[in-house]
Amino acid sequence: MKKILVSIVILSVLVFSGTPDYAISKLKLAHENDRPEIVTLSQGAVGESDMLLLVEKDGVRYQYAVPKDEISQYPLQMGSGVYTVRLMAHIQGNRYKEVESLKIDVEAIENDKLYTQSISEINWSSQSDAVIKAKQLTDKLDHDLDQIQAIYTFVTQNIAYDYEKASTVKSGYIPDIDEIYKASTGICYDYSALFASMTRSLGIPTKMVKGYSEAVGGQYHAWNEVYVNGAWHVVDTTIDAAYSQAGYNTELFKLASKYTAAKVY
Incomplete structure (x- = not known):
């Protein structure tokens, strides 16, 4: 089997407080009590500026590229405590200014609330082609494990690895599940976002995880974890697609000890 290539994109951000000198309108960060697991950014016109959203807690930062002219959602997945959420506008180079910020005190959130949402990195709706396919594949299946298996089989048998994309993907890339x-x-990244979108749409708590894995020689990688039968289990559709499409049998769940998480979505 050919070695699976993974690109690592790192962006350093110099943060400057204060309002930018150019106009940015119709921006609103919102955190609702009835949806404590996410922050919503309602975004209208943003001029020529690229935007980042920074989610920080206890010295850990998640950084998101913000899509223009659409509503996007971001998870608060680092456990209970106080989060700082900051919307940043690009100035030049790696310099950014703060546009808006929120302090959010979060209590413990259940898995089925946090990991079944559509978010910026795992963006889906009931009209998404992949979500419609997920419903078709699982229409007569009553148990989560059977539904997970059906989605896993579909993804590993039908999605091929794109080596050219792996070598050219740029910073700020966000998967579009319908394009995939x-x-x-x-x-x-695409495999894990697609799989998570399809299983989340069925109400199955699913994480997308980025980190390092022995399965790809210790390189940076993305995979999933699903919550079933009271525990989290590792699923790696990227690796298993290569084996499955080469005619080999694969196991749904992987050894967690071979995977080290850096970011969880």
Whole structure:
């Protein structure tokens, strides 16, 4: 089997407080009591500026590229405590200014609330082609494990690894699950976002995890974890697609000891 290529994109951000000198309108960060697991950014016109959203807690930072002219959602997945959420506007180079910020005190959140949402990195709706396919695949299956198996089998048998994309992907890339579904190709980030979108749409708590794995020689990688039968289990559709499409049998769940998480979504 060919070695699976994974690109690592690192962006350093110099943060400057204060309001930018140019106009940014119709921006609103919101955290609702009835949806404590996410922050919503309602975004209208943003001028020519690129935007980042920073989610920070206890010295740990998640950094998100913000899509223009659409509503996007971001998870608060680092456990209970006080979060700082900051919307940043690009100035030049790696310099950014703060546009808006929120302090949010979060209590413990259940898995089925946190990991079944559509978020910026795992963006889906009931009209998404991949979500419609997930419903078709599992229409007559009553148990979560059977539904997970059906989605896993579909992804590993139908999505091919895109080596060219892996070598050219740029900072700020966010998977579009319908584009991945239509093209039937992707990188590890795409596999994990597609799988998570399909299982989350069925109400199955699913994480997308980025980190390092022995399965790819210790390189940076993306995979999933699903919550079933009271425990989290590792699923790696990227690796298993290569084996499955080469005619080998694969196991649904992987050894967690071979995977080291850096970021969880």
